[in-house]
Every structure is written in structure tokens, then in C-alpha cells.
Amino acid sequence: MTRAIAILTVSILFGPVAAQAQEGQPTTAPSLTLAEVAKTEEARRKSVQKPGKVYTNKSLKPDISPSRPAPAPAPSTTVPEVNLPGGTAAPADTSRDQAYWSGRISAVRTALDRSRIFADSLQSRINALTTDFVNRDDPVQRAKIEADRKTALAELDRVRAEIVAQEKEIQAIEDEARRAGVPSGWLRPAA
Numbered sequence: 001m002t003r004a005i006a007i008l009t010v011s012i013l014f015g016p017v018a019a020q021a022q023e024g025q026p027t028t029a030p031s032l033t034l035a036e037v038a039k040t041e042e043a044r045r046k047s048v049q050k051p052g053k054v055y056t057n058k059s060l061k062p063d064i065s066p067s068r069p070a071p072a073p074a075p076s077t078t079v080p081e082v083n084l085p086g087g088t089a090a091p092a093d094t095s096r097d098q099a100y101w102s103g104r105i106s107a108v109r110t111a112l113d114r115s116r117i118f119a120d121s122l123q124s125r126i127n128a129l130t131t132d133f134v135n136r137d138d139p140v141q142r143a144k145i146e147a148d149r150k151t152a153l154a155e156l157d158r159v160r161a162e163i164v165a166q167e168k169e170i171q172a173i174e175d176e177a178r179r180a181g182v183p184s185g186w187l188r189p190a191a
Helices: 002-022 034-047 098-135 139-177
Strands: none
Touching: 098 139
């Protein structure tokens, strides 16, 4: 770092002089030796009152943004609605309102949509890698493409399993809501 500053200082001081010398013009700036430039830079550093902030890994805050959506809360164990004698039904769980149910199912639906889009893009990448593999003659390039293709296939399998799990989770939320007596409109996707 200090070497870079010294080089920068020398180039700033001697840059115009060198340009004038190349053009055949007389130099107007005084010729300074490297020792004089170093002494000047040392004096400048001593005059600096407060050094700039130094960033380290410890001083940086970790990135807390989730790379994947947060998992939906685990289904609660609510007592299913039971028809009582006389044809009346037990009251629905009123502690959970429309915002709870629509927020819960929309979070899972959003994650499902993202997973489906990701699966489509992975399939496109696999198709492109397969085509590229067939069109290459170099064994080294083919090996690299095949490794990338296998990685993409493994990721596609993982995403497909995630899609199945999310579809099951949506079904479980709908079943739980039906047992809790939640109106079906609360679970419909927003228009």
C-alpha cells in the first residue's frame, strides 16, 4: 500500500516533466530525487490527524438476508370441528384471522412458484449443456460440460423434490384450514 502511494506520488510529480521532456520542451518543475519525494511523503503522513477507517471481516456485518424463503410455520394441532348434538357445529378457531391464513398459504405458493421457475431454467440449462456436449470434439471440454450437466441434473432433482414437498404443504394447509372452519375465500390466491 505504501509502495503504491510512493509510486503514485512520483508519477504525479514527474509525469508532466517526462511529458515535456519527450516533446522537447524545457522542464519548469524542479528535479526532485526519490529520497526527497520519500521525505515529503513521510512528512505528509505524519501530518495526517486521523487515519481512514480500516475494514476487516470482523467489522463487517454478516448478510442476514435469506437466500431462500423462510419455511412456513409448522402446522398447529387444532381440534377439528365436530358437529354437536342438535345440529350445531363447534365454533371455528378465532385466534387466527384471514391475514394469518392468507399469509401462510401465499408464502408457500410464492416459494412453489419460484421453485417451478427455477426448475424450468435448470431444464433449459441442461438442454443447452447437452447440445453443447454433443457438438464438442475436445475431450477436456466435453468432460467439463458433462460435469456441469451432472451438477445441474442433481440440482433439478433437488428442486423437483422441493416442489413436491411444497405442493404437499399447500394441501396440508388447506386441510387444516378446512378442519378449523376457515372460509375458503381466505385461502384463494390474490388477484
